[in-house]
Each structure stands twice: as C-alpha cells, then as structure tokens.
Amino acid sequence: MVDCLLAHAFVDDDGAFGNPVLVVIEPDGGGLPQERRQALADRLGIPAVAFVRSAPARRTEIAIHGSYGLPIRFGGHPVLGTLEALHHRGHTVEELVPEAGPVACRRDEQGICWLTAPATWSKPWRHLRMGSAAEIEALTGLPDGEDFTQVWAWTDEAAGEVRARLWAPRIGKGEDEACGSASMLLTLRHGRPLRVLHGRGSVIRTAPAGDGLVELGGRCVVRPADEGVTTEVERVYAVAARG
Incomplete structure (x- = not known):
C-alpha cells in the first residue's frame, strides 16, 4: 500500500511556519512513471511532493516534483522533510538520492535535520541585499526588475543573523516560505554559518562544509495530510496497479 505523510521543514522552535512537502512512500514494485508523478504533484498543489522510490533504508532514492x-x-526543504517523515516511520537514513545525486543526511540530538550538498545544485537564485529587515517585511512582492530572487538583509551581521524572503514569478511560483537552496548559495557567498529568518517566520540554518559544499539544517515536523490529498494519492496508485 502507498503511504503518505505531510512534513513541514524549517519550522520555528514552536513548530510553526515551515515549508510543506508531501512524502509518498511508494509500494514495492508499484512506482509511478515521471509524467504521472508530475501530474499528481500539479493536482495536489503542495509546493513539493517527494516520492520515495526505493524501500526506506540508510541509502534511499527519491524523486521530487514541484506543484508548478x-x-x-x-x-532543501523536500529532502529534509523526507528525512523527518522517514524518521517518523522508524527509518534511519544517512543518504537520500534525488535526481541531482547523493545527499548526506543526519538528524542531530536536538531533533534538527541536516543535509550536506553542493550549493551549486541549487537553482540559479539571485540575491538582492536590502537596507533593513523592515524593508523586507514591508514587501508584497519583488522590487521592479527582479525575478527568481531572494531579498535579504542582516539583522545581526556579527552573529550571522539574516532576514530573507523569496519569489520566482517566471515559473509561476509565488512567495516561497522557506527556500533552503537559495540560503545555501547565500552561505557560499559569505563563507560563514547563517541563521535565516525566512518568509513569515521559518528558520533556516546553514554552514559552509568546504569544497563548495554547504550544510543545511532545520527543524521539521510531520502532520497528517488532508483526507482529500490521501484519497487522491491512493486513487492514482490504485489505477496504476490495475494497469
């Protein structure tokens, strides 16, 4: 049977905010082809759907599809959310393998999920520094002429504290509540650990790991998926099983 869980990555210390990913653990031998996975992700409208393609193990293959x-x-958020969802199901994972390649993963003693990957695997996000966090708070969209951009400002430069928001209108993506990959590129640019307050209140942690690698971390929680989401996922896999 197909199993699906809704994980939120980069929640704050109270478990609020965060970016959702639906984690679909496919039945053995019952995976969907790529075009059906994408069609399902489009219909569900969740920012990301991570399909667990191999039986959960220390090294687990996944396929990630956006809703656009x-x-x-x-x-970043789909990989970390998948790590937490598999932990929730009792699986210890050390490496998740999306299309880009193997990603080292861990969950520390505080329950924070971490991954280490090349920052250049991220989309080519632009970064626009603004004068203050207040300017960023006041935005209702990107400044004129910007697209695929993370706007950011220091809130405490000495401590590596950053305020950031991100939009990508050209791919039909509105504001991203918590963009780990853009924050990885920002970390590579500054060469230092960062704590990024993103979107409405999500918290992203990063640290350079050498040779272009960045460690990305955040608290994650698993919450029940809507009944309609679960029903649609089960329907799609039932149709696929019938051929």
Whole structure:
C-alpha cells in the first residue's frame, strides 16, 4: 500500500511556519512513471511532493516534483522533510538520492535535520541585499526588475543573523516560505554559518562544509495530510496497479 505523510521543514522552535512537502512512500514494485508523478504533484498543489522510490533504508532514492509543472533535481526543504517523515516511520537514513545525486543526511540530538550538498545544485537564485529587515517585511512582492530572487538583509551581521524572503514569478511560483537552496548559495557567498529568518517566520540554518559544499539544517515536523490529498494519492496508485 502507498503511504503518505505531510512534513513541514524549517519550522520555528514552536513548530510553526515551515515549508510543506508531501512524502509518498511508494509500494514495492508499484512506482509511478515521471509524467504521472508530475501530474499528481500539479493536482495536489503542495509546493513539493517527494516520492520515495526505493524501500526506506540508510541509502534511499527519491524523486521530487514541484506543484508548478516541473521536477526538482534538488531541493532543501523536500529532502529534509523526507528525512523527518522517514524518521517518523522508524527509518534511519544517512543518504537520500534525488535526481541531482547523493545527499548526506543526519538528524542531530536536538531533533534538527541536516543535509550536506553542493550549493551549486541549487537553482540559479539571485540575491538582492536590502537596507533593513523592515524593508523586507514591508514587501508584497519583488522590487521592479527582479525575478527568481531572494531579498535579504542582516539583522545581526556579527552573529550571522539574516532576514530573507523569496519569489520566482517566471515559473509561476509565488512567495516561497522557506527556500533552503537559495540560503545555501547565500552561505557560499559569505563563507560563514547563517541563521535565516525566512518568509513569515521559518528558520533556516546553514554552514559552509568546504569544497563548495554547504550544510543545511532545520527543524521539521510531520502532520497528517488532508483526507482529500490521501484519497487522491491512493486513487492514482490504485489505477496504476490495475494497469
């Protein structure tokens, strides 16, 4: 049987905010082809759907699809959310393998999920520094002329504290509540650990790991998926099983 869980990555210390990913653990031998996975992700409208393609183990293969018509080679919040969902099901995972390649993963003693990957696997996000966090708070969209951009400002430069928001209108993506991959690129640019307050209140942690690698971390929680989401996922896999 197909199993699906809704995980939120980069929640704050109270478990609020965060970016959702639906984690679909496919039945053995019952996976969907890529075009059906994408069609399902489009219908569900969740920012990301991570399909667990192999039986959960220390090294687990996944396929990530966005809700805007495109597969995702690598994404911070889908990978971390998948790690937490599999932990919730009792699985210890050390490596998740999306399309981009193997990603080292761990869950520390505080319950924070971490991954280590090349920052260049991220989409080519732009970064626009603004004068203050207040300017960022006041935005209702990107400044004129910007697209695919993470706006950011220091709130405490000495401590590596950042305020950030992100939009990508050209791919039909509105504001991203918590973009780990853009924050990885920002970390590579500054060469230092960052704590990013993102979107409405999500918290992203990063640290350089050498040779272009960045460690990305965040608290994650698993919540029940809507009944309608679960029903649609089960329907799609039932149709596929019938051929």
